Amino acid sequence: MVSGEPEKKRVAQPADGDHGFVETKKARHETAEFDARACFRPGLFDTVDELTQQFSSSQPYRHAFIEKFCDEELLRGVRSEMLTRLHFTLKETDILKYHQSGDLANLDGLPEEEKRQLPHLQKLRDAIYSQEFRDFVSTVTGCGPLSGSRTDMSTNRYKQGDHLLLHDDVIGDRRVSYIIYLPDPEINDGASWHAADGGHLELYPRESDASWAPAVNPTKRIAPQWNQIVFFTVLPGQSHHSVEEVAGLGKERLSIQGWFHFPQPGEPGYATNQMQKLWAHGEVSTLSQIEAKAQRSAVQSGDAFAPYSSPVDDITELSDSDRTVLQKYMNADYLGNEIMAQVANKFADDSSIQLAHFLNSAIASPLAELLARIDEHDGMMGSHIPPHGTGERNQWHAVGSPVVRRYMRLNAPATANTPESTGPTDDGAVTDTEDEASRLLAAVQEELFDSGAFARWLNRITTLALTARRGMVRRFRSGLDYTLGTPDGSTGVMLDATLALAASQEKWADGVIGGYQCYVDGGDGDEASNDGSVYRHTEEDGILLTTPAAWNTLNLVMREPSVVKFIKYVSAASPGSRWDVAFEYKVQDDDDDD
Structure with a gap:
């Protein structure tokens, strides 16, 4: 008889705005000399009003994407380090198949020799989790303060046949998901992805106003273009998305993905009831447990x-x-x-x-x-x-x-x-x-x-x-x-x-x-x-x-x-x-x- 062992084995949910199995780490300490704004394209921080409008009117749930958001030289250096210095391992389960590197949140814990080989990655990480950029994201999304002491990011390579099926990123105290795309910038200026190539980020609406379950089909697809960042708030029953299979011959979807978290104890903006506000009612786990059981019950x-x-x-x-x-x-x-x-x-x-x-x-x-x-x-x-x-x-x-x-x-x-x-x-x-x-x-x-x-x-x-x-x-x-x-x-x-x-x-x-x-x-x-x-x-x-x-x-x-x-x-x-x-x-x- 096909039967299992009595001891339950668990595999953590992949957790991406594109995703990897990663634990969050305590962040680096910002220095007074670090100029975060210089890591982004000139004028980015002046687009807050425009992006806030884009975010608030977006469908099927609130999200925004910014083209050419990062300094070009910095991002090319990041891509080079990812391809030459990082090791990627194939991950495959029923819900996913892709190649994943190690955790980028722990760069500060690497030996000095290894850290010196990843200067662009470390600089980008520090810029993303800087006070300036966190305030920028917080204003655009209206999500409130974001933690500067907790970083959470990793890198993935989606080769032909790789994919990640539907999920919602709701794990722990994640507040905002983001994905930074780094396909080959030398192919059609990094804008070479077409619909039939796959690899798009797919966003799913709710089945109906009365349901928290996702609809059968997505209604928004975002191509992985060079030097583009996509971000959205993590919301139970709403932020459902998937990464379409990469189908184009010779195509490779390279990305950095991560999450901003709620403020941690001792940080500005921390509130003991911040997670209860996110879930809207009851204990932190109540709604998720109800929804999980309801979804399983429908299948059962x-x-x-x-x-x-x-x-x-x-x-x-x-x-x-x-x-x-x-x-x-x-x-x-x-x-x-x-x-x-x-x-x-x-x-x-x-x-x-x-x-x-x-x-x-x-x-x-x-x-x-x-x-x-x-x-x-x-x-x-x-x-x-x-x-x-x-x-x-x-x-x-x-x-x-x-x-x-x-x-x-x-x-x-x-x-x-x-x-x-x-x-x-x-x-x-x-x-x-x-x-x-x-x-x-x-x-x-x-x-x-x-x-x-x-x-x-x-x-x-x-x-x-x-x-x-x-x-x-x-x-x-x-x-x-x-x-x-x-x-x-x-x-x-x-x-x-x-x-x-x-x-x-x-x-x-x-x-x-x-x-x-x-x-x-x-x-x-x-x-x-x-x-x-x-x-x-x-x-x-x-x-x-x-x-x-x-x-x-x-x-x-x-x-x-x-x-x-x-x-x-x-x-x-x-x-x-x-x-x-x-x-x-x-x-x-x-x-x-x-």
Whole structure:
């Protein structure tokens, strides 16, 4: 059985306006000789009124960006030191993939020889956290005083395929997030990023005025242009953002990101109730805990399970009527007694099995052709980032919340917000193709996976007594969709049956382009951090099982309640969408009476 160890393991939430796993450090002491204003472009501090207006009127939540904000020579020196003096390590979990350096907040703690190699970085850090610039940011944002004793910054390199999914930066006493962009200034004066290259900062509105959850699609994208800073106030339930996958060939998104914090005890402006004011009511953690639980509850509830009239158990032979139902869709090999016995033995040993060529050719062949046409129409077979909203039409709609998931679902209600831009507009050209594909997929869902005959076949090969089922047909679009490792609220053992339909399966095999299904130890699944996040359990020793996306392959996995699963973000470099039919079957507890 896929199960986890009883001890809960935690991985800290990545925390970026672009992000790194960093601890805040006590800042350097400013000296009387340091001229912070000289580190910024001339006249920057005279733009307060203009920027304040930009900030107050911005959508979907308050933010501002400043072009050419820093002294050019200083920033070029910073970029050179980042590329030649800093070491970057690949970080990858369910929510992110990027290359991160060490903590820049602790430069003062380095040996003198190492500090002498990073003069521009140290100078920029001191300028950013200087009294002058903190007052400037405080005035523009209206956020009140900011700490000068607490610095919090790191550097990231997003190479092709790197990304960071939706989060809100609400951790501890962070007050303002900022990102400084340092792409190659020699390419088109550092303004070479285009929409299809990805790498944009994406800002998400609230789902509605009555909800603190983010909408399915972002409504603002900011390109990472040279010598540009973006900043926004960190607000619970509002400052949701993500970093789009870098898709452009040869593109690299280099940035410094960090946070200004509330004043610390003893600093001007410190107030004992400053965090309570931020959260608006109750204890500091109250709202975040409520929101975290509400978001998880929305995912956990999902569709209701449809019970069988009695537990499906002790099936030793399939009836002729069962075989008639199953043969319409399944490869006949899997209905032979000898093969079923081999599958049963394998499943008994491993608690999981992958069955290739699962659908018969009469179903699989036309599906392959139809799904390929749809992906080609929607631009899912290239290397560029498709616009949000791509493929949302007819019977297919995107579902969220993107805090934990985003994918297309067949026959889902149209609840997604209208994104800033949408995909191909000539949807009429693909309507007939999509209608036929949808009809076939719905038939596989309703006439096969949802049938009593299929439940009896499952019992025959797993010996698990099944009591109820639920399921759906999904499409994970390249460059857009994913699920995160979040507890689903189950209290008993589940049998997961997922039919993966991803073309060119050899390209998915190594997992580099994502789309794989991963099972990890989720501990007791009953805790959320005070910032409203759900911990991501994806360190190497917590991974229990990974199954790559493949064509026409049924993945069967017996899952304990402590185990969580996710579908890794599907890269824009994938050869198409990951389509699947995903079902969960409740397993009768051994202590239950029939």
